[in-house]
Amino acid sequence: MGMSSIVKLLKSYPSLPIIAALLVLFSSLSPYFFTAGNAESILLANSVVLIAAVGMTLVFLTGGIDLSIATVISATAVVGGVVMAQTDSVFWGTSAALLAGLLFGLLNGICVGFFGLNPFITTMGTALVARGIAFTLSEGIAVKGTPEVLLDFGFELLWGIPYIMIVGIFIVVICSLAMSKTTWGRQVMLFGSNREAARYCGINTRLIETSVYVLSGLLAGIAGMVSIANLGNALPGVGDTLLLLIIGGVVLGGTHMNGGEGSIMRTVLGVTILATLTSGLNLLGIPFYDQLIVQGVLIFVGYTLAMKLSRT
């Protein structure tokens, strides 16, 4: 591999040096880190964040932000859980969760794309609404009555990979292909790069902007169902602590908040960084609150590095 292809690789994936450093560091500090068992637990613990981070990436690429994504995960999980408790059907539960995610996404998308409202404020409002719905519907406690099939789905592996992570990988692949191989994906990138120029090119900018919020909501719905499979119950507060992890993963990966620069694969790496870090620090027995400090520092360092590398 020549020098220039290394430079190119780092430009496309500016977070690679950090991942490499973390892997080397934790492998040398803990003998359990680099084992199949640990890999499995990392994958199990991070599929929800990964799926949501894909949605957040799409929104970031247009220069927006979806602050509601975390509590929409909670709300859709509760909706799915309640429906499953009534019907004992995973199909109806999933349909209801996806529909709920879609509606939240539409609400954001129409407000931002068609009415030109600020994404930060709009999605903050939606976040509160979703949180309220999650706690009201569940009466503040875990929704019981998850069908056995879904519980099994949450634990079983295919070729050593948990099914719920396969859902995540599937979503990553589909969305990556959509970004690189479809006109829609190209238009999302162009819109994020310069929305006025996109309008002058005859691109339906309202539709493009709306579409990413809708997808983000839909992916939050999938993440909500995956959270039930992962945790066994629909929890009304499941998404509450995830927002910073989701945004952190996207940013660490090197997708720009201003839009037009970034990719889903970058986000995969960004999420991997935070996942590896948590796992490694847990193995080393570092207390939770100290971990937060390390996470915070890493986001500073990683973000700076990502911005520098992707711009050189």
Add this chain to the structure above:
Amino acid sequence: MHKGARPVLSVNQLSKAFSGKTVVKDVTFELYPGEILALVGENGAGKSTTKNMLCGLLTPTLGQIFVEGEEVPEIQGVEQGISAVHQELSLFPSLTVAENLCINDLPGSALNVDWHETQRLATEQLAFLGVEIDILANVESLGAGKQQIVEIAKASMHANKILILDEPTTSLTVPEREKLFSIMRMLKERGVAMIFISHFMDEVYAMADKFVALRDGTQVGTGYLKDVPRRELEALMVGRAIGESAFDLHKPSEKIALSINNLSSHRFDKVSLAVASGEILGIAGLMGAGRTELVESIFGIRAASGDIYIDNEQVSPASVSKMKKKGVVYVTEDRRKNGMFSGRSVKENSSAAGLSYFVKQLVKGLGFSGEREAVARLSQDMNVSTPSIDASVRQLSGGNQQKVLLGRWLATKPKICILDEPTKGVDIGAKFEIHKKIVAFAKQGVAVIVVSSDLQELLDVSHRIMVMRTGHMVGEFERENFDAVKIISLAASSVHEQSQQVAS
């Protein structure tokens, strides 16, 4: 002719290198009090780097600088009485004129600014320059021309020796430009030396005493303008003689491609015009005459009332997607704001408006096969100079960016082509190439509308020129009756004279 025996600034073989690559080499000149030196050259010739060294933003890599006879390692700027007005305005839009003027050195103490003194100083400075601007008005409420004057007032407040003006007239109307020139003349009389950077050769010859010409980062000539005819100076800048620029135009067809009837909006009123297939219609006028608003309304970007016909079929109200389907394209005047996707590649920029002309998609919306080859061919056709079509478009020079944008739209095989300032910020070589493209395109039967503030450009390429002033069409000239003086005076005359004007 020098009042002082000693030059206020003298530089000797000034050079600047960035990470080993020399971008400006051997700039040498002497500037005496009250002299105006024009810094000329094509885009990318090194004018900005030179300017930045002269105002203290960059430290030269090599060369000597003498300020009032004393050698200094670099220019400090205001402390030495040197200040610059850059192309991008540096004013705070929400502050008042007085606050802006004094912002670099507010009177009073840091915690207790003396606002009365601020206002007094501002009033004094504006009176000194002989301009009337309300010092308590917010800068954002002023027009571009007045903002430019405030900018100059601010710069000359601290710089009593040398004032550097970088393209100060590009956003000004004719009267505003005259005002600016009179201020420059007054400063000159008071012994302030000026370094004047301008694309407009007529301005250079009207205002400057001497020149420094740069080409590809090297000084290729200096001297007194009275000794060097304009053609010679232009040839020096370009490195070759410029050919006769007016084209031998073909005859357009009789078939009307686009006509508009009584189109109105809040920026223009009851405008009617028609353009035939193969015809190049120039629209002349001043900044702010409503030309861009008019053509953007035709393209469906802005709302307007009135009728638009394409091939005698009514298409209004217009929308961008509808106009695109009808074969209308519009190349914007403001590349950066609404033309380029600056972080994206040349490839993506080229195909942005008409992917279907670049890509064969078996399933609609899916796949980009063939795009690479098609864009490469287009870039070659348009003579775009780029390291690769994957390079981001912001790495290209202004001329090449403009060619990418033109290519983007010409590739869609338009029937009606609206070009708004097609050569703005483009160097002379690229400009001529773009003009050739426009003429060749019209020859194939495309109806072309060119909006331009560069009258020479319109005289060179148009079959017909219409003149717009404050939202009205006020005159029309056929090619055989082109008269630059008449067109300018028609475009620039005040509204009261309007009724007396007779279009020829």
